[in-house]
Amino acid sequence: MITITVNGQRHDIEADPNMPLLWVIRDILGLTGTKFGCGAAQCGACTVHLNGEAVRSCVTKINRAAGQNIVTIEGLSANNNHPLQLAWNEMSVPQCGYCQSGQLMSAAVLLRENPNPTDQDIDDAMSGNICRCGTYQRVRAAIHKAAAMQTEGVKS
Amino acid sequence: MKKLIIISCFLSIVGFVSLSFRSEKVINKNYPTLPKDSVGSTKAFMSVYKVLMSARCMNCHPSGNTPLQGDDSHLHTMNVTRGLDGHGVYSMRCSNCHQAENTAGLHMPPGNPKWGLPPANMRMVFQGRTPRELALQLLDPKQNGGRTKAQLIDHMANDALVGWAWHPGEGRTLPPMSRPAFAAQVRLWIAKGAYAPSAKIK
Amino acid sequence: METNALSRRNFLRVSGIAGSALCLGFYFPANAKKGELITVNTADLSGFEFNAWIRIDANGKVTLTDHRAEMGQGSFQSVPQIIAEELEVDLKDINVVFAQGDPVKYGSQITGGSSTIRGSYKKLLKLSATAREMLITAAANKWNVPASECYAGSGYVIHKPSGKKLHYGELVADASKLTPPKEVKLKDASAYKLIRKPLQRMDTPMKTNGEAIFGLDKKLPGMVYAVVERSPRLRGKVKSFDGSAALKVPGVKQVFKIQMMVFNTTRDGVVVIANSTWAAMQGRKALHVEWDESGFEHVNTADIYKAHEDLLKTKEGLSFKKQGDPDGILNKADKKIDVIYQTPYQAHAAMEPLNCIAHYQPDKIEIWGPIQAPDWVQGDITSKFKMPKGKVIVNMTFLGGGFGRKAFLDYTHEAVAISKEIGAPVQVVWTREDDIKQGPYRAGISYRGQGSVENGEISALKFKMAGQNIDHWNGPSRDKANNSTAEGFLKPYYDSIKNLSFADVPYEMPLPNMWWRSVYASTNGFAYESFMNEMAVLAGKDQLDFRRQYLKDERCQALISKMEEVSGWKSRKKNEGFGVAITECFETTVGQVVKVSRNAAGKVKIDKVWAVMDCGWYVNPDIITAQIEGSVVMALGAATIHEITFKDGLVEQHNFYDYLMPRMSDMPLVEVHIMENPADAGGVGEPGLPPFAPALTDAIYDLTGNRIRKLPFNMNAI
Known part of the structure; x- marks a missing residue:
């Protein structure tokens, strides 16, 4: 039995301790916003926050998450109103949308640690997330937009 | 408030960096010495150099800020960067993919609890260094993380992350000699006077 | 943030209505998840269906149907945007649902060939206007006023003189009894309120919080998971297998052999059934399968291209088009070029690996999945499993990318x-490795271009292609040139180049191949437009001026001027390389200008891409812009960093570590312009791809003098 906290909720999991967090989240907890893209930490579609870090859940065994805090895309905000989600909406970033949970979870760490990222910072933080539809230009613009929204929000 | 966050962020990074040094056992005891022998010392270093310049060691001691991958030491894909503490940046921290142990399977992320590059203020570049340059750099406490010769030997012989090179997981070639043989050559190099090879030796 | 019928609130409200026995336009099965798109089986519903796309209930709730797959290209937004325009409803007040596979109701549903809008917009405009007119007539009858005094807006019919108004919901019952008018007047484009506006996509909210349900996210009660170990070599058969170790893996329930048809060949596999995806994957690792490879073809990539080259040099092939006497002129010409271009095999590698849920029951089969062609799947399964008509139900989910792969019928079968x-x-x-290693692939195709110039003018052009033909899988007719031999090449060239020919040199190869975003234009475009750039050099002309000289039609002239203007073509600087290409694909013309320079380290980098699209009538300029941005990224990957190669019959690539993808740090700036003209709609999702590679290599030639004729090439090695 392994206990993990996902989006603030405690779960006692009966599973092979080697099972990647991705499959625990998807197949056992039924939270399907976190995606399977490569299974080899290459594409970032499975990115979740483990104690605030943007880990690739497809290679992170549930053992590593025991007793830890996990946030998935479903828990990024209460109302789809994280500045990134608002910016994503405003700029119609997603096309097929499959990689976007991962893009958002990565961008959220960037924005938390660097409230005003440069293009170089965005390259450095976001190049682990593949988008086959090629939404990169919009992801970049939306991160800048969210940064501005966040700054304005702090001021007001 | 913002300033405070930035300062505390900076402090935590500094703390992390110094912690990662402190976490290595500090060896105060002396190291074995032999009569000074520049030829023997240099010869031993050349063996050490071959190991350090093999993909398993050099890949995490790149000349730039991007680690290298594979037996061909190509730039790590996905624009991975060193970061201040050597453990990546933002959502691209090493441990986001590299676990505490190798992930099973070909081409899967290798792992170690300390996985990372040397920090930005102590980059310890191997790639592109000549034997002489690398020897002098390894011996210089200003460039080697403040290590004494004894600590240097200990690091090469006992450090767990260095040791990963000999347990690199499926599909990765090993350094050209075993770890004990490598450690013996390091000891011999230093015991015989820690000479740096002449600039002529490539 | 309303997500159109997909939030919990809507669910409850609708349930309440159902409880009071009022009609409704959609339903939630017991096992539906929040945020799931439910396809509508209208037989179970009350309410008035004006037609297969529009349903309005007595509460005025409007449900619009997207009859095409949503795989990123925006049908979920643009189809409703068209309907809402003529129906006079606000997008915020509607629900959108995906249709089930039903060709009788919807006509073709295959989401390919960039056909969603161009294939149905006229019909959609007309049927929406028809529904609106019926509602207006119903209101006029109720008020006993002339219909001409009434108009519709935001889901109401309004009587202009009195200001009286009735909600559509109040008119449904009466309207449903009317005979639809034969003719309706459509709006003039200048009166559009929704069409041609860059409206935000309605599917974004559910794609930013995990609610959108893709194929892999769908779950059914009692559902088990399967992975399949498929033959690593073409036509490999299972000689024997040992599943005993696999069956010991916790969660694994069953292991058995299965055989599939892939085109006219079979594909063997061993299936592992388990109670979770992970358990099934672990079970598969424990399988021991022996493959029988007798009769197997040991394909090597180098041999394929060698064969292409031999064919192009020794055979005339099957003529596709010929005008004038290109051979005679080429024979006599002094100033001529003769070059070969090569393009690679490519995997689709959509971010969502292939997957499908099937529930076979003796009396019906139900399918859920990321499916590009629900109507095709329905037909295929009905015939292969000998089911009565109407007993195969195909439900579409969101697709995590398709690019043509999910319009193939192997994974559903x-x-x-x-x-x-x-x-x-x-x-x-399917794992990522399955997705990359099993194909079918875009075929690698080689081309030979021969051309001559006299007095600065093109005197002859001769093109030949050699490569696999998709059509040969279904109806092999080996005596006819590939239908798409000249795909991508601009038709106005035919009017100005008097001596010209295209031929297809048949090349048969058992590798499974099929369409990939923009199909033959993706490879033809590279060869033909690269060649036009080489001809411009031979003629001593500027590449854009050269095209202006030969593409005389009005739309092309306007497009070229626009390219020149937006890219600053005339004020190019010395240390910059500029390249250009213009291609046609699915009735849309796209021109791109690419600018490159060297960075501090001396490596060539792409500074900017300007794309100008002429797609005629269009719906949402922001979606078009996004499609071109994305097409450039896909083209960049295919031109510079990935290809599928074969060694002794095995695919050499596995996953994104050896089938590399462009990433954020590789993304060039892309600036998109859309031409305004009254022509009929052309495609949008694919035409942005073909011109990129030839424009890029032309820019590299401009900067370095190095002409690249083989894709992919390494940008770092120039």
């Missing part, structure tokens, strides 16, 4: 076959 074997609903999951 496989899922049904597995479900039949185990008698339970099953989700078959």
